[in-house]
Amino acid sequence: MCGVLGIKIKNPVLETRANEIAMSALLRLQHRGQDAAGITVLPREGAFQSLRGLGHVDVALKEWPHLPEPRALVAHTRYATTGLGGVAEVQPFVQGAPRLAMAHNGNIVNTSELKERYLLQCESESDLEVLQQFFLRHEIEYGFEECLERLHRDFVGSYAVVGLTEEGELFGFRDPYGIRPLFIYESENIVVMASETSALNFLKDFEVEADLGRSGTLREIPPGSWVRVAPDGKIEEKRTAFSSAKTERFCMFELVYFSSPQSEFAGLSTYRHRFSMGRQLGIEILSEMPNQKNEEAPFDYVVPVPETSRAAAIAVAETLRVPYREYLVKNPYASRTFILSTQARRLKALETKLSLIGPEVKGQRILLVDDSVVRGNTSRLMARRLREAGAKEVSLASACPPIRHGCYYGIDFPDADELVASQMGGSNPQIAKSLGVSNVFYLSIGGLKKALGTGNLCSACLDGDYPSAGPSFERFLEERRAQRVVAQGAAGAATRTPT
Template sequence: MCGIIGIVGKSEVASALYDGLTVLQHRGQDAAGIATIDGSRLRLHKGNGLVQDVFQRDDMLGLRGHVGIGHCRYPTAGSDGSAEAQPLYVNSPYGIALAHNGNLVNTETLRREMYQDDRRHINTDSDSEILLNVLAHELQIQDRMSLVPDNIFKAIAGVHRRCVGGYAVATLLLGYGIVAFRDRHGIRPLVLGERDTAEGKEYAVASESVAFDILGFRLVRDIEPGEAVLITLDGELHSRQCGEPAVHAPCIFEYVYLARPDSMMEDVSVYKARLRMGERLAAKIQRLKPGHGIDAVIPIPDTSRTAASSLAQALGVPMREGFVKNRYIGRTFIMPGQSERVKSVRRKLNPLPLEFRKKNVLLVDDSIVRGTTSKQIIQMARDAGARKVFFASAAPPVRYPNIYGIDMPKAAELVAHGRTEEEVEQLLGADWLVYLDLDDLVAAVSEGNDDLHDFDTSCFSGEYVTGVELTYLDQLEFSRSDEAKDKRRQVG
């Protein structure tokens, strides 16, 4: 996952892009970048690190222009540090800068086409660079003397025909404006916003609506699957459906973990969806363990707090804050290597013994991926004096890698892969383990929008909505392993 934002304003936009990226920082902590259009020039600054570390005062002063895009990066397979920080730029045709959230699954085919047919060189392992060059080629074959909106939308249609995977994209097209589009299945999120100023209407696109809140934009709607939106330099909005019809299947893991609770996605409140997850999980606990004997429900901060609150209320059990979180440690799930994740848990969380001593506690987390963090937290609860430690996941067992932009490890590193729930329970050291059922997760999210029927649930079900070749899964499994990541860091 990554965070993207784009603004066409009536005045300088760099500071607004910076503020928007800080709100989207939870989507990526590896690198950040901003690109703006300043007359006929592209202004670009990017680097490794958090938004606040990448941009200093002089950097911001150099990002002139009333049109721009921003990106905060979360590394996935094949990442190569600063070389893949975004936005990425190519100078032909016109000059294009691209910010991408997601992952393509036919990269090797596209890489061959780029070299053999399009005569374009790909310099990194980044699928974003491939996507940028596909877009550049499709624009290049349009009428250069008359690049009207119709020709731009034809180019986006060409991107959709060639690219397979999950992607949400914001691009700067020099001389024209911002072009934003989303994959045909709508796997990765992208929303459109607007605000009124004394000088006229301004438009923005972003990964999550929460970015609009801080900037004073109104959420207009989600950009539809396969749709492209062109916002010209003078603020005109054009849109067109450019992709062939496909199953609308947004990523359900966005609602479980990735998105902020104060965001709206697909006209569904992430916060309310998580409340419903907790309620359905409580119903399962009451069904399976009516005499549960739970004295306190304790969320594992922060993502699980919403589900834990509704779960506790439904069970009639008090919710207690049993862990104090160090706010200056990054999200454990998106840390690069297993050794770093292991070290981070105790730096990140500290138990309050008063809430554990001689109690049967139910720890609630949003999901269980590798299980390393969960196992340590369970032991921390025991060390703090808990009599029994139950563990609840507000998501089903994660048994398969996600291939659409979430850096879940290879299958063998997923604690639930090839194991029963009872075996996972023993491995984690819990007295009892309960997962939310997949049907209940889907129902909890879709209840917010009657038009939502399908989701990308691949990390739970192993069903990939775009289809995927086994050779790709094999390659991805190795590149996402901690062993491969350690080797890349050593080389770097």
């Protein structure tokens, strides 16, 4: 998963503040990728200039005040799901003549087939390089519109892309199913595209404070559509014919875990979606314990695994009428463990990420609520800590149904062998045993769709119904496993280096 950003300045007054706007937006996309960040700016005069680095935005791009004032830019926060994770893979990529800067969020599954079919010579392992080379070649040959028709036809996977030409044309497009998000803010002064509304909704206030009025509108770029902003600011938009035949399949895991709680999808905040999932989960827990409805509560406390599960846990507690307590404390300086790129890094980070207020749980029956259970690392560690602190009983509730299948669309669990619900043969008692808890409760798939108010979601990791099935998956998985061996070797070396 990654965050993408594209900015086109229409009112020259804002050119002096474009980089500041970009950094504000990028920090609001930090949760989508912490491995690296990059920015490519187009000054009023002269060629592209880029900054790229590993780590968080404030570290990777600390030299941003020295960038020239741009009339347009593209930028990226990276979460490595393919490639080896080095600086060479940090986006935006600048390729071609004339030059084109591009950044993307998602995973192209069939890059090897595309390289062979179109004889693409790539220097990195990044799927963006394949996409960009394809785009450059086909755009020259067929023009922008036909190029994107062909891209949507040939590329398997998920992609939300922003691109910028050296002439000053900004564009963005999404895959035919709209698996990954992309939004646009348009006003008389500026056009901004970004992965989430959390990176855009400060712009109205920004324009008011800059005495530029309140003219902006914010909306989703529809699945399979492209938006193009000409150098003079004129906007064109279209859904490709290939995409129009497809059904929307937005990634449900964006709502479960990935997106910022204040970001909006389908007109509601992600917080509201998570609260609805928690309420439905509470209803389903009650139905699994029919005898408990009118008797003593089955748990003493509902405890969220911070931060993402908080809204769901509050709803579970309200539905079960069990007190809610925040007995797990998150270290705000630790990375999001799920999006670290190797198991070794995840486990090491997890040890410092969460701590328990131990004396509070002694003798208590605790229901831990997590947004999801993927590999089971967090649940296993928390259950152990709770038991060691003297909890009488530990149960676990997941606001996401069991994740049994790999994701090939940009969330970093392509390999079903790593998933606890897949390893354990699918039975809840076996999963509970593996995690070290007394009971495990999962939101049902039907319950998830009911809570989110739509069935037009990708839920392939839950039910195996992939929007774009194909033989490419097996090859992708083999290549990804090979890359992981190299990446884990590098991480092993890094852990021996005092930092």
